[in-house]
Amino acid sequence: GLYIEVKWQASSGSVDEKYVFTALSLIGLPGDKVLILDGSGYRPGAVKWLRKQAAKRSNRLKVFTLMEFYKWAKIAL
Numbered sequence: 001g002l003y004i005e006v007k008w009q010a011s012s013g014s015v016d017e018k019y020v021f022t023a024l025s026l027i028g029l030p031g032d033k034v035l036i037l038d039g040s041g042y043r044p045g046a047v048k049w050l051r052k053q054a055a056k057r058s059n060r061l062k063v064f065t066l067m068e069f070y071k072w073a074k075i076a077l
Helices: 015-027 044-057 066-076
Strands: 002-008 032-038 061-065
Touching: 002 015, 015 032, 015 044, 015 061, 032 044, 032 066, 044 061, 061 066
Parallel strands: 002 032, 032 061
Antiparallel strands: none
């Protein structure tokens, strides 16, 4: 199957801390996974960390901003 999870954060807050749980949960699932991030509340370093975790632990997890996902989906489909 394909798992898609979306995290949206309008302002700074606890979303960055929740990324650890999200990444580990998705990496542990079978199949392909997509994590889509949107809003302006996350820190750029948090996105970098998520992508590093995805690359290190699983080649079946992709992390995108919403605009990156639109471009990827248009090409992939």
